[in-house]
Amino acid sequence: MSITKQESSKLAARTGRNTANLRNWALAWVITCFIAVFGPKWWWDFNTLLSSIAVSLNLAVGAGMILSNRRYLQGLDELHRKIFLDACALSLGVGLITATAYGMLKNVKLIAFEPDINHVIILMCLTFLVGTIAGHRKYA
Template sequence: MTERNEWQQQQCRSNKLLAVWTGLWVLTLALSSFGPQWWESATMTYLATVVNIIMGAAMIWANKRHLDHQDELQRKVQLEAMSLALGISVVLGLAATSLTQNSLLGFDFEISHLMMVLGVTYIVALLLGMRKYQ
């Protein structure tokens, strides 16, 4: 097996591992968010939230490992996309919060809106970065 094939297999394993941990985190987030509609136990809600935090930590670990297994150019594209997504989310999130607190936005700004901005910005920046370095 060539070095390139080994690297590609490692990339594939890393992608799958990240996808699994991300999926588990999303499932436990849904459980901790919507679970209280199915049960009336505060203990169950706390437990679901703790499990969600643990899955989130595992997802972060998997993402870090994923970045460690990428080549220099892939890491650069990821870093640029992440920094742009973080910067835009912080600036727009704080601006929207300020407008909401002063009843000037027209709707209640919630964390879900910020997560949508973060996700869309990251995906667009990642796609543009990959296209830039093709």
């Protein structure tokens, strides 16, 4: 067997490429979100056609980001894929349970304000982060 320096960066190179690709798609998605939310108010005065195009573009770029995320996941080695999927499962579970309970709060008059979906998204992101860190610590 010959172990050379050239061989040593296959996984790292692939992961680096996929991470950069995912970062670009995520950035593009955030930009299209911004355009779809603020464009109607600031730039085209709620023109239906332009708003439809902006939302369609946001959905199309979102689909691209999902595919890029899939490619990223497939490029990981099996331990990191497991850590990623475990964190996803935790985030999805917490998001589902919390969103359901949070949605009920207004109806049962436990909160006075309208529940905001963004709070659930932030919670899911934080849960995913905690799950990923916990996974890395577990297998360190």
